[in-house]
Amino acid sequence: MKREDDFQTRRKHLADLTEEQLEERFWKLAEEIVDPLVDLAYKNTSPSIERSVLMRMGFSSIECSGIVDGAIERGLLGKGAGHLVYRLAKEKDMPIREAGLKLAEGEMWEDVVAIFKGGAN
Secondary structure, eight states: OOOOOOHHHHTGGGTTOOHHHHHHHHHHHHHHHHHHHHHHHHHOOOHHHHHHHHHHTTOOHHHHHHHHHHHHHTTOGGGOHHHHHHHHHHHTTOOHHHHHHHHHTTOSHHHHHHHTGGGTO
16 A cells, blocks of 8 residues: 655645744754653652762762662652752761761761751752
8 A cells, every 4th residue: 555645735834934944843843842851850750860860979879779768768859869968968068978878877867857858948
């Protein structure tokens, strides 16, 4: 079965557009497609994404799991595990690595909860 060529019919609404107008239309439509994905990524995370971020900060897989599990238990995962480590280090004037290790060992979580006001920040 051969498909009937209807290209000319389908392109009528685009026929009078200039190259610049076509390019502008393309990017507008591309944004409409991508915006919901960007919004979803911005508003949502997962334990595996947060472990990945921590690994890029130099923590081992086991250390990452401890930090992410602690964040989940306290309802802070949405703040970003790396962000939790960074803010703790900044607030307590300590190296990021040290702050992360403390959290991985179950320490200093009360400070993180206070910094983020129980997840409200």
